[in-house]
Amino acid sequence: MTDPALMSLTEVAAAIRDGAVSSVDVTKACLDRIEAHEGQINSIINLERAEALESAKAADAARERGDAMGPLHGVPLAHKDMYYRRGHISTCGSTIRRNYVPDITATVLEKLEAAGALYVAGLNMSEFAAGPTGHNEHFGDCRNPWNRDHITGGSSSGSGAATAARFVFGAMGSDTGGSVRLPAALCGVVGLKPTYGRISRYGAMPRAWSNDTMGPLARTVRDCALLTQVIAGTDPNDPTTADEPVPDYAAAIERGIEGLRVAIPVNVFYDDIDETVAAVLRDSVDVLRGLGAEIVEVEVPDLEPMFRLGDAISKTEAATIHAKWMRQRPQDYGHHTATRIEAGFHLPATRYIEALSLRRRYLADFIDRVFTKADILHTPTIPMPVPRIDESGFDGSDSVPALVARMTMFTRPINYLGLPSLSVPCGFTDGNLPVACQLVGRPFGEAQLFAMGAAYQDATDWHLQCPVL
Amino acid sequence: MKAKVTSELILQQASALQRLEITDERAEELTSEVAAINDTVLDAALEMEFDDEPASHARLLRVEKPKGAETP
Numbered sequence: 001m002t003d004p005a006l007m008s009l010t011e012v013a014a015a016i017r018d019g020a021v022s023s024v025d026v027t028k029a030c031l032d033r034i035e036a037h038e039g040q041i042n043s044i045i046n047l048e049r050a051e052a053l054e055s056a057k058a059a060d061a062a063r064e065r066g067d068a069m070g071p072l073h074g075v076p077l078a079h080k081d082m083y084y085r086r087g088h089i090s091t092c093g094s095t096i097r098r099n100y101v102p103d104i105t106a107t108v109l110e111k112l113e114a115a116g117a118l119y120v121a122g123l124n125m126s127e128f129a130a131g132p133t134g135h136n137e138h139f140g141d142c143r144n145p146w147n148r149d150h151i152t153g154g155s156s157s158g159s160g161a162a163t164a165a166r167f168v169f170g171a172m173g174s175d176t177g178g179s180v181r182l183p184a185a186l187c188g189v190v191g192l193k194p195t196y197g198r199i200s201r202y203g204a205m206p207r208a209w210s211n212d213t214m215g216p217l218a219r220t221v222r223d224c225a226l227l228t229q230v231i232a233g234t235d236p237n238d239p240t241t242a243d244e245p246v247p248d249y250a251a252a253i254e255r256g257i258e259g260l261r262v263a264i265p266v267n268v269f270y271d272d273i274d275e276t277v278a279a280v281l282r283d284s285v286d287v288l289r290g291l292g293a294e295i296v297e298v299e300v301p302d303l304e305p306m307f308r309l310g311d312a313i314s315k316t317e318a319a320t321i322h323a324k325w326m327r328q329r330p331q332d333y334g335h336h337t338a339t340r341i342e343a344g345f346h347l348p349a350t351r352y353i354e355a356l357s358l359r360r361r362y363l364a365d366f367i368d369r370v371f372t373k374a375d376i377l378h379t380p381t382i383p384m385p386v387p388r389i390d391e392s393g394f395d396g397s398d399s400v401p402a403l404v405a406r407m408t409m410f411t412r413p414i415n416y417l418g419l420p421s422l423s424v425p426c427g428f429t430d431g432n433l434p435v436a437c438q439l440v441g442r443p444f445g446e447a448q449l450f451a452m453g454a455a456y457q458d459a460t461d462w463h464l465q466c467p468v469l
Numbered sequence: 470m471k472a473k474v475t476s477e478l479i480l481q482q483a484s485a486l487q488r489l490e491i492t493d494e495r496a497e498e499l500t501s502e503v504a505a506i507n508d509t510v511l512d513a514a515l516e517m518e519f520d521d522e523p524a525s526h527a528r529l530l531r532v533e534k535p536k537g538a539e540t541p
Contacts, residue, residue, distance in 0.1 A: 242531060308509035327488055345487045346479055346503045354514040356523035361516060363529050418530050444534035
């Protein structure tokens with residue numbers, strides 16, 4: 001029999017529901033992989049082995065009784081260690097919260113549990129979600145399952161690595177400037193940054209309120225769509241969620257992509273990109289063209305102002321969130337983290353409000369330039385091959401901040417705009433490290449992103465390739 | 470004429486306005502980052518109109534959602 005840990009989330013959920021495999025067997029298979037390989041990857045902060053097995057037994061017993069089963073019944077998941085669970089430690093990847101026990105549970109976790117999912121672990125992450133590489137001075141750097149000398153991307157580093165390593169079938173991350181899409185891209189899995197307001201932020205650690213989005217990482221687009229179906233929707237505990245109906249994402253995928261128009265940028269995104277990455281991206285466009293998508297070329301607005309405006313908001317809000325601790329216990333912050341927040345203390349309040357007030361204008365211009373001509377924008381997720389751990393950590397080198405900024409140049413502006421964006425694996429570089437494309441949609445256009453991504457995966461097998469551990 | 474963001478300004482802001490202690494070296498590093506963000510936003514704000522406000526972004530997100538196939 002195939003190792004159940006190697007199945008996709010949608011496959012394993014169906015197999016558990018049909019009785020082809022038990023939740024206990026699936027959970028044991030995941031825990032066995034964790035035990036065998038976690039030492040090389042460092043993707044987990046808190047492993048809840050006993051709780052996961054008890055929950056799996058309860059799931060199997062419920063099935064035996066004929067109880068109603070949710071769409072994730074008995075499926076093991078793990079999440080970035082910043083989703084609060086009442087009575088359980090949530091470290092936020094930090095020393096400051098190493099023993100923090102929240103008294104609330106995140107809405108996203110409540111919805112996943114209600115759908116039947118199991119909680120296996122709290123996953124490694126950049127300290128306070130402040131860093132796009134996956135380095136962590138407190139819990140150790142997370143390592144890429146495809147090559148342990150390379151970064152996972154961050155800040156949802158453990159979510160990308162654990163999903164790629166087949167430790168769990170999916171994981172929640174959070175994305176304020178690329179923190180779901182980057183680890184998804186660098187680890188060869190799918191990651192969704194939803195429209196701002198699509199998924200509740202309640203009970204998730206804040207990085208920067210106005211740019212924060214909560215998104216799933218999974219092995220396939222269909223897996224990602226299923227997780228999104230469960231967690232999306234309005235939440236009275238998060239007034240920034242939109243009172244918009246949640247489409248049937250599986251039905252949207254089945255409708256296919258006939259007639260959808262895909263925009264390819266002729267400027268900006270390809271001005272400073274590694275040629276091996278560009279070649280993989282061109283191949284992915286050819287696949288979409290072959291599937292019947294209409295390809296149109298567009299000139300997109302300059303990303304630099306949106307990058308800076310988003311940065312102004314994130315840094316100012318993060319400085320506000322961390323001000324008390326940065327005054328009282330600055331020594332407990334990692335150097336990476338502090339330097340990514342500090343500028344927020346020195347920007348006038350008027351700059352912050354201007355950046356927020358200009359958002360509508362930039363979104364209107366982006367929609368006019370892109371979405372009047374196409375339904376989806378296709379871009380690289382990052383412009384370069386996956387960097388090594390030793391070239392992207394804080395070593396005093398002047399080149400590191402520039403590398404880190406370049407990594408987020410294509411993702412951070414999308415957070416400023418508030419648009420949905422899906423990172424989909426689309427090939428490998430010569431060193432057998434993943435490359436991904438970023439599909440950007442209209443506001444609340446997640447269904448179209450899933451339809452396009454799933455059609456692409458039906459025609460390719462990049463997502464089926466598994467790192468050798 | 471525009472004055473530069475200096476390390477002295479950063480140090481004084483940190484001490485007088487934020488009650489933060491930072492080193493001279495770090496203050497010097499922050500000058501270019503703060504100036505770059507501040508200038509970009511200032512330049513962009515030349516396009517602002519009197520009635521622009523932060524909440525208009527969320528409104529536009531809802532107005533511009535896809536039509537038709539998206540409706541469940």
